[in-house]
Amino acid sequence: MSWLACELHTHTFHSDGKQSLSELAAGAKALGFDCIALTDHNTMTGLAGKEEVERENGISIIPGMEWTTFFGHMVTIGLDRYVDWRPVGPGDIHAGLAKVHEQGGIAGMAHPFRPGSPMCTGCYWEFEVSDWNDIDYIEVWSTTFAPVKNNNARAYRFWTDRLNEGYRLAATSGRDWHHQEPTDEPLSVTYLRLEDNDAPLRDRAIQALSSGRATVTLGPRLDLEISREGTTYGIGDVIPGLPESGQTFDQEHVSAVQLSAVQSSFVQVLATADFSVRSGHWELPEQTFTLKLDSNQGVLFEGSLLRDLPQITAEVPAEELKWLRAELWGIIHGVRTLIAFTNAVYFE
Amino acid sequence: MKTYLIDVQGQVTPCCSRSHIAYRFFLPRPGGKLCVDFAYGPKNLEDREKAKTLIEESVGLYVEEEFQEQAKARWESHLPLKNLITVSVDAPDGHRGAAHRHDPEQHLVISRDEASPGLEHGELFKGLWEVTLSVHAIVTDGCAYSLQIWQEEGDA
Numbered sequence: 429m430s431w432l433a434c435e436l437h438t439h440t441f442h443s444d445g446k447q448s449l450s451e452l453a454a455g456a457k458a459l460g461f462d463c464i465a466l467t468d469h470n471t472m473t474g475l476a477g478k479e480e481v482e483r484e485n486g487i488s489i490i491p492g493m494e495w496t497t498f499f500g501h502m503v504t505i506g507l508d509r510y511v512d513w514r515p516v517g518p519g520d521i522h523a524g525l526a527k528v529h530e531q532g533g534i535a536g537m538a539h540p541f542r543p544g545s546p547m548c549t550g551c552y553w554e555f556e557v558s559d560w561n562d563i564d565y566i567e568v569w570s571t572t573f574a575p576v577k578n579n580n581a582r583a584y585r586f587w588t589d590r591l592n593e594g595y596r597l598a599a600t601s602g603r604d605w606h607h608q609e610p611t612d613e614p615l616s617v618t619y620l621r622l623e624d625n626d627a628p629l630r631d632r633a634i635q636a637l638s639s640g641r642a643t644v645t646l647g648p649r650l651d652l653e654i655s656r657e658g659t660t661y662g663i664g665d666v667i668p669g670l671p672e673s674g675q676t677f678d679q680e681h682v683s684a685v686q687l688s689a690v691q692s693s694f695v696q697v698l699a700t701a702d703f704s705v706r707s708g709h710w711e712l713p714e715q716t717f718t719l720k721l722d723s724n725q726g727v728l729f730e731g732s733l734l735r736d737l738p739q740i741t742a743e744v745p746a747e748e749l750k751w752l753r754a755e756l757w758g759i760i761h762g763v764r765t766l767i768a769f770t771n772a773v774y775f776e
Numbered sequence: 777m778k779t780y781l782i783d784v785q786g787q788v789t790p791c792c793s794r795s796h797i798a799y800r801f802f803l804p805r806p807g808g809k810l811c812v813d814f815a816y817g818p819k820n821l822e823d824r825e826k827a828k829t830l831i832e833e834s835v836g837l838y839v840e841e842e843f844q845e846q847a848k849a850r851w852e853s854h855l856p857l858k859n860l861i862t863v864s865v866d867a868p869d870g871h872r873g874a875a876h877r878h879d880p881e882q883h884l885v886i887s888r889d890e891a892s893p894g895l896e897h898g899e900l901f902k903g904l905w906e907v908t909l910s911v912h913a914i915v916t917d918g919c920a921y922s923l924q925i926w927q928e929e930g931d932a
Contacts, residue, residue, distance in 0.1 A: 440893075441893050442894045443874075443876045443894060444876060444877040469876035470862070471874045471875075471876065473873050473893065473894055473895060474893075496876055496912075498794035498912060512871060514908065541838070544834065544838050545793065545834065545912070546830055546831075546834060546913045546915045547831060547834055547854045549913040552838045582840060
């Protein structure tokens with residue numbers, strides 16, 4: 429497996445951006461990204477000359493398009509052909525999603541809680557979703573210095589609520605990048621964890637995101653591994669269900685077999701922050717970070733993490749767990765906030 | 777030689793927000809260059825009091841209650857409110873893209889070898905074409921638009 433630093437929401441002058449694909453790619457490369465998704469509004473013509481731009485800039489470009497509809501913006505990536513957004517009304521999003529999936533693409537809600545019309549036409553998600561399994565991901569962090577913005581915090585809670593309902597839904601960041609304007613605000617990166625095989629990088633990236641093998645950060649790349657009974661699972665993986673114990677235990681009379689069953693209901697968690705990634709492109713003051721293991725059962729563990737000691741191990745009870753993720757909290761750009769989060773590891 | 781295929785003026789009002797107005801026309805000869813001139817105005821809502829009212833209504837709909845006062849206090853950061861109508865083109869052989877941007881005047885062309893940003897170049901086939909005006913938002917009491925579509929003969 430290898431990591432890919434991605435910016436998944438960008439525009440050129442083929443829609444309302446002020447940059448060419450070449451300028452966008454060069455800008456992304458200079459900021460330490462390995463990959464961008466071009467998601468122009470309602471057109472894919474900005475992808476012309478993609479291969480040459482990729483070669484010249486040493487960066488991968490995933491084809492995409494932002495469905496800039498009247499009832500919500502939805503980023504679609506990984507498909508070569510235009511899928512028409514215009515026939516889709518507020519109750520028809522599943523028909524649109526089916527067409528995106530038929531073309532091999534995946535779809536995510538873009539900035540779902542950014543205030544809508546007339547400030548930003550269609551920016552707020554108003555589509556009726558009857559089955560969240562049809563949505564592949566939610567862009568929970570949008571624009572720069574994303575975690576401090578109210579609409580992103582709301583999107584993060586919204587994602588958490590869907591996880592609590594049992595949906596296996598990925599979360600990403602997207603700058604919604606329209607022009608090459610320098611900023612000193614922290615930038616978000618979505619790292620995708622790619623399988624090492626001969627498939628084209630774009631296919632592996634789409635597979636990683638649709639499987640939830642993604643971790644989002646303003647700085648260090650946060651990873652999470654969970655071990656149970658000798659097997660290790662990573663972000664996006666589903667840990668098989670525990671055997672039914674079928675009874676509660678009286679501690680004084682518990683048998684060895686029963687004790688073993690109780691012990692196996694715990695899992696070992698390893699959270700690691702890699703502070704070496706995109707070196708020089710972000711800054712964090714020296715500090716003690718807080719690492720939280722959050723889940724459908726609430727925060728199961730909270731501990732300190734340092735740049736020099738960037739790993740934490742913990743043992744947490746797995747019973748009743750549907751999902752578990754890691755969060756890194758600390759001070760960045762003068763504000764104490766969420767700095768990084770992983771996607772979930774799921775439990776059957 | 778220019779062959780006009782569409783030449784219309786229209787008027788939209790706020791009730792037209794979130795609607796599409798499609799013009800279908802027959803391209804009598806293949807080849808040449810298809811030109812689309814589209815303009816609409818006014819672009820901005822100049823009435824500050826009305827803009828404030830619209831923004832406050834929107835904040836009420838889209839912002840969580842605890843942050844609504846804060847958002848309303850910053851209403852001026854959203855000025856000017858803008859009308860937005862975009863253009864997309866469908867050829868007999870399929871979709872030819874969109875020009876989704878805020879310019880209130882657009883001069884778009886499609887030919888075999890070139891096209892304006894957002895649109896796909898390619899053969900101009902004889903047959904039924906469609907230009908769609910997508911009315912994303914109308915914030916002024918009225919907004920007038922004009923659309924001319926013509927074909928120019930010869931290679932572009």
